[in-house]
Amino acid sequence: MVTPHDAGLAVLELKGIGKEFGAIRALHGVDLRISPGEVVGLMGDNGAGKSTLVKIIAGNFPPSHGEMRFDGEPVHFARPIDARAVGIEVVYQDLALADNLTAAANVFLGRELKRKLGPFALLDHKAMAARALELFGELRSETRPHDLVKQMSGGQRQAVAIARTRLSNAKLVMMDEPTAAISVRQVEQVLSLIHRLKEQGVAVMLISHRMPDVFAVCDRVVVMRRGEKRADKAISDTSPEEVTSLITGAKEAA
């Protein structure tokens, strides 16, 4: 069990991160540390700055202020692909899937497996389908690699999006509302997947509105309100009631 703020390198370290969009201050002075194998819940009401923070870490846009270190090295991401290159994977809320392609094609989108045929590199359909089936098996999702995503249920789509993060040896996986649109049984599967990531030393950042999920899997909860970090507590030191009052502002900070 890794406790927060203890010895060892943080996988991700944010110092004084701020972001302005014109006159709007979306984030202000956010400090955050995540250690390997740690699961951190990021909570807050709509407009609290969660998505902005996630997008900064994922490389969608740079912060206006502050410093970001990954594995101890200062990092500046110009594009999402830069963040992925160092080992940050994101499961987006709208899942970022291409409906007209198969499940396997979506899992491998942007990093297709190829085989050489003379001077040409052709897609290795067989290997991609086999690996995708393996990943869906790990996720206990009844998803066929050759089925088109547009014919799939919400849970299957989620599985495809999560399977994508398992392709590389990611060090930090951020999940934006992964349990918002899926069935009860599949919520269990997603949470057990988070446990499995943790066992392998992968840090997970779970952005969720669902209190039970956060308390089920997270080591630590971070509460955002009005663009600032209001609390950063170990799960064992807090309660759903306290987190709720922090989110709504009934309690200013903890």
Added chain:
Amino acid sequence: MATPLDSPISFTNVGKARWWQTGFFASQTGYVLLALLVLFVVMNFASPYFLTEGNIQNVAKNFSFIAIATLGVTFVIITGGIDLSVGSVMCFSAMITSMVMTQISTPGMPGADWFVHLGPDGKTAVANLPGLILLVSILAGLGVALIVGLINGFCIAVLGLSPFVTTLGMLSIVRGLGYVVSNGRGSFPSGPEASYFYTLTSGVVFGMPAPFIYLVVLAVAMAVVLHHTGFGRHVFAIGGNEKAAALTGIPVVRVKIEIYVICALAAGLQGIIICGWLGSAPANMATSYELNVIAAAVIGGANLAGGAGGPLGAIVGCVLLEVIRNGLVLAQVNSYWQQTLVGVIIIAAVLVDRLRSRMA
């Protein structure tokens, strides 16, 4: 890294789609091909001339004259874009090819002494390698198409202009340039190598028109590229969800520029072939062909919203348009009905696909 499975994956809740519900058989291309086969049978009974060798060769030649450009436009349509400039590019490339060939084959013209000299008998003779004039003039025609494609791609992918507006502007610009360079007069390929040019563009090989062979080769290449390379996968992904494509690290800008270049090159090649068949490149050549080309692509199953389409569909669409045109002539129907019928078929083809996806 992979966790061993506690139990093998089972599919108790997820049925497997039957073969006729997936892939080619469930696609618009599939229905339209079926409709085309029915049309062939009907035409065979309606007119004894339809299935004669001469007529079939004629049909094959005629549809090949728009089909190569349709392959290119299909690439663009799959990404959710459109290219309205293909008709103008066909004309401009044809014109540049024939003008360059004439220029460098005429002794005394600037640059021509690299290629030809006057023989002792007063005739023009090839100075260098045979075929060089042909090669240079065709490359010149394709070169201008390449430039048009690059400009289209740059405006759309880098500057973020709408494909419709950009290529509508380019339609006018390129057509205008065609009139400027030719002064409104048509030009025709001439010189010692013009005969090679005519053989390559309107000759017959193994009983098949040469353009038809080029078409088949290019269509097969396109099928391989679309379904078996990373580039093809990215083309489909951009058409399906451009934002997702960008988030997963696909070089969206580069792929988009590439497809507009491919489209313009296909149109340029098509124009050069048409020029060989006509024997000249008139300044009003291929006017409004972009509409036929886009119609053929759409009938064949390319989705203007992006994400669907392929070479077979492009060819099937072109064949259908040509068979209808040919059929109406053979059936002695007033040829003015042709356009009306083509319009009805465009809507009907898309409507059938719509109804099917409702029912599924």
